[in-house]
Amino acid sequence: MPATSSEALPRQVADAHVAELVELDPITGTHLGVAASAGLLPDFSPAGQEEVAALARRTLRRLDRAEELPGAGEDAERRCARLLRERLTAELAVHEAGEGLRAVSNLRSPAHSVRVAFTVMPTATAGDWAAMGERLRAVPAALDGYREALAEGLAQGLPGGPRATAVFGEQLAEWSGGGAAGGWFEQLVAGAPAGARVELDAAARRATAAVGALREWLREVYAPAVRDAPDTVGRERYARWARYFNGTDLDLDEAYAYGWEEFHRLLAEMRTEAGHILPGAGPWEALAHLDRRGTHLKGAEETRAWLQELMDEAVEALDGRYFDLAGPVRRVESRVAPPGGAAAPYYTGPSEDFSRPGRTWLPVDDRDRFPVYELVSTWYHEGVPGHHLQLAQWTYVADRLSRYQATVGRVSANLEGWALYAERLMDELGFLPDPERRLGYLDAQMLRACRVIVDIGAHLGLAIPAHSPFHPGERWTPALAEEFLHGHSAFPPAYASSEFTRYLSMPGQAIGYKLGERAWLRGRAAARAAHGDAFDLKRWHMAALSLGSLGLDDLEDELSRL
Numbered sequence: 001m002p003a004t005s006s007e008a009l010p011r012q013v014a015d016a017h018v019a020e021l022v023e024l025d026p027i028t029g030t031h032l033g034v035a036a037s038a039g040l041l042p043d044f045s046p047a048g049q050e051e052v053a054a055l056a057r058r059t060l061r062r063l064d065r066a067e068e069l070p071g072a073g074e075d076a077e078r079r080c081a082r083l084l085r086e087r088l089t090a091e092l093a094v095h096e097a098g099e100g101l102r103a104v105s106n107l108r109s110p111a112h113s114v115r116v117a118f119t120v121m122p123t124a125t126a127g128d129w130a131a132m133g134e135r136l137r138a139v140p141a142a143l144d145g146y147r148e149a150l151a152e153g154l155a156q157g158l159p160g161g162p163r164a165t166a167v168f169g170e171q172l173a174e175w176s177g178g179g180a181a182g183g184w185f186e187q188l189v190a191g192a193p194a195g196a197r198v199e200l201d202a203a204a205r206r207a208t209a210a211v212g213a214l215r216e217w218l219r220e221v222y223a224p225a226v227r228d229a230p231d232t233v234g235r236e237r238y239a240r241w242a243r244y245f246n247g248t249d250l251d252l253d254e255a256y257a258y259g260w261e262e263f264h265r266l267l268a269e270m271r272t273e274a275g276h277i278l279p280g281a282g283p284w285e286a287l288a289h290l291d292r293r294g295t296h297l298k299g300a301e302e303t304r305a306w307l308q309e310l311m312d313e314a315v316e317a318l319d320g321r322y323f324d325l326a327g328p329v330r331r332v333e334s335r336v337a338p339p340g341g342a343a344a345p346y347y348t349g350p351s352e353d354f355s356r357p358g359r360t361w362l363p364v365d366d367r368d369r370f371p372v373y374e375l376v377s378t379w380y381h382e383g384v385p386g387h388h389l390q391l392a393q394w395t396y397v398a399d400r401l402s403r404y405q406a407t408v409g410r411v412s413a414n415l416e417g418w419a420l421y422a423e424r425l426m427d428e429l430g431f432l433p434d435p436e437r438r439l440g441y442l443d444a445q446m447l448r449a450c451r452v453i454v455d456i457g458a459h460l461g462l463a464i465p466a467h468s469p470f471h472p473g474e475r476w477t478p479a480l481a482e483e484f485l486h487g488h489s490a491f492p493p494a495y496a497s498s499e500f501t502r503y504l505s506m507p508g509q510a511i512g513y514k515l516g517e518r519a520w521l522r523g524r525a526a527a528r529a530a531h532g533d534a535f536d537l538k539r540w541h542m543a544a545l546s547l548g549s550l551g552l553d554d555l556e557d558e559l560s561r562l
Contacts, residue, residue: 010066010081014404017059017084021408024052027117032407033351038121039134044110045145046152049100056088056095079550079558080402086551087409090244097240101153103146104160104222105505106167106498107344110146111214114139115175118188119338120348120356129189129196136185136203140210147217154222159229163478164505165222167498172215174339176208183208184338231478231504232459242508246413246515247551252456255515259452260465262514263488266446273442276435287373287443287490294436295372300336300364307362307379308334314384314431322429323385324542328354329392332383337361343498347382349391352398352407358388373440374490380426381444386419393545405548412509413552417516418545420448424517440490447489447499448517451510454481455503478504512552519552520544523559530560 008016022029022037029037042048066072067081094100103109118135122128153159177183185204192200233241235252242250267283274286281289297303311332319325328350337346343363350358360382380386391410398406423441432438456462457476466472470484478500486496503510523544528535543562550558 007069008062008066009069009071010063010077010084011402011404013059013062013066014080014084014402014409016062017055017088018403018408020055020059021052024048024055027113028408030117030120031349031351033353033356038128038131039138041114041117041135041138041142042110043145044142045148046101048145049095049149053092053095056092060085060088076401079547079554080405082554083405083409083411083549083551086247086553087411090247093240094244097237098153098156098158099237099241101149101156102158102160104150104164104168106164106171106501108506109168110149111143111168111172111211114142115184115338116348118185120359122356123191126193126196129192129200132189132192133196133200133203136189136200136207139185139207143210143214147214150222154225159226160222161231161504162223162226162229163231164501165218165226167501169215169218169223172211172218176212176215183211185211232461233507235460238456238459238507241506242511245411245506245509246512247411247555248413248553250511250515252460253462255452255511256456256460256462258518259449259456259511259514260468262449263446263453264467266442266449270439270442270446273435273439277439283439283443283446284488284490286439290373290436290439291371291490297370297372297375299368300362303370303375304334304336304362307360307375307383310376310379311360311383311388314380314426317431318385322425322538322541323389323545324538325389326393326396328357329389329396331357332388332392333357333359334383335359335361337363339365343495344502345378345382347387347391349387350395352395352403354392354395358383358392360388371440373436374443375440376432376437377423377426377441377444380431381419381423385425386422387415389422390415390418390545393542394548397546397548400546401548409549411549411551413512413516413519414550414555415516416513417518417520417552417555420445420513420517421520424521443490447485447491448510448513450485450488451503452514454485454500455507455510457481458503459507516552516555519556520559523556523562526556526560527562 022032022034025042026037026040027042043051063081063084071077072081105112121132123132175184177186185207186201189197189200189204239252242252270283274281274283277286278289297306311334315325315330319330345363346361348359348361350356360379394406423444426432427438427441432441454476457464458478458481461475464471464474464476470487471480474480482496482500485500486493489496524540527540540562544559547558
């Protein structure tokens with residue numbers, strides 16, 4: 001018999017929260033594979049945001065009662081309860097500060113969520129296309145609600161950043177199209193069955209018109225209103241967002257110092273590796289040489305297929321030796337990302353029943369040539385053994401955790417920390433045998449160290465330390481931060497610019513890669529020390545990947561116990 005609300009333990013409370021959340025947020029339902037969510041979109045208006053917050057408050061009250069019950073102290077219940085309380089408290093702090101009323105970004109906004117939701121929808125049957133049409137017809141109302149929230153933010157004196165606003169407007173212009181193929185939504189339904197095209201084309205045109213209307217409002221009303229607002233957020237807002245993305249109240253000054261420690265360590269390694277490629281050259285001179293004369297792939301499809309082979313080979317090499325992978329977890333797909341998004345590759349997880357597999361996405365834009373050095377480590381991060389193994393394993397063991405721990409309770413720093421640990425693991429295991437691939441890995445690691453430095457430094461306006469090779473003693477500004485980022489990575493200027501816009505509009509998220517990796521490494525070291533010669537890396541990996549989501553407050557401690 002199902003437990004009543006008065007006798008529900010924390011995992012039951014958490015799962016009830018997911019069920020209610022899916023009712024309010026059908027995009028979350030789509031990512032989970034909930035069929036009933038397919039034709040719907042959330043209410044992004046201030047009222048819709050408050051409904052989600054009210055659910056969080058109700059769930060916290062239920063959790064208070066659940067934690068008093070016998071059995072609530074068992075490890076599985078305790079972990080879930082701590083995660084649920086921490087996540088909902090962090091979400092409410094962000095909501096109550098009005099952050100949802102100033103959500104403009106080049107990567108993370110309600111408009112981006114809507115667009116991504118369409119990319120993970122099934123299209124195999126007439127029913128799938130009918131749901132697509134229903135959701136397309138919901139786009140205008142969803143974007144109107146989002147615009148209402150931004151307008152309320154202006155009324156309350158809560159502006160978004162001007163730089164993120166400008167870039168977001170450019171993205172909306174690209175999504176709304178104007179070429180022969182129409183906008184992004186028209187291209188989305190171009191492959192629909194002929195009998196469904198009339199209704200789908202009409203719905204797609206209305207969705208595109210709604211994107212265009214949002215873009216015009218952003219250009220004519222919002223952008224002028226936020227023109228003089230700061231792009232950085234200051235210490236108070238930064239600390240709030242850092243808690244949200246990292247699951248802990250960070251010592252930001254210690255984290256900033258750690259970023260510099262990693263910068264100097266990695267710079268020394270990069271100089272050594274660069275000398276193996278081009279004697280006497282510095283790291284970025286050697287990487288520029290690889291851009292011209294290194295190993296390259298030609299064309300989006302060839303690159304996509306090569307990345308699929310890379311992930312398939314990693315699965316075969318790692319399974320049975322360093323991981324123990326269930327059948328559904330072994331499947332991951334390589335895809336080309338739709339145009340108009342951010343420049344960075346990304347991953348989308350599997351549906352709860354694995355009918356939609358985990359997928360990596362390669363942004364192409366106008367590129368037709370892809371250096372191998374920048375792909376290998378990135379796909380170990382996004383695919384195998386990175387995001388895919390963690391998120392697919394959580395999905396596989398969801399019945400042993402709670403639905404919340406395996407899905408919507410995700411902590412960014414846990415995920416990104418594992419993925420960066422996965423890159424390092426592949427280096428430790430010898431999967432980067434040549435200087436070309438290893439320098440690419442070190443360059444990717446350097447980017448993550450630079451993220452800690454510039455994300456904290458720019459938002460807080462900290463001083464650049466005296467031991468820095470870059471503007472020692474000066475205080476960070478956005479212009480200096482972008483110059484530093486571009487000067488200490490192999491990425492082209494457009495990519496570096498996109499990256500820094502992301503940091504400005506998602507404060508505290510970019511630092512979670514390095515800080516999360518540190519927690520994973522410390523937890524592994526503590527477990528190895530506790531077990532000595534009996535330490536089994538495969539067993540530890542699978543136990544660690546089966547814990548479900550944890551904030552950095554809990555992650556290192558739990559990992560050390562395994």
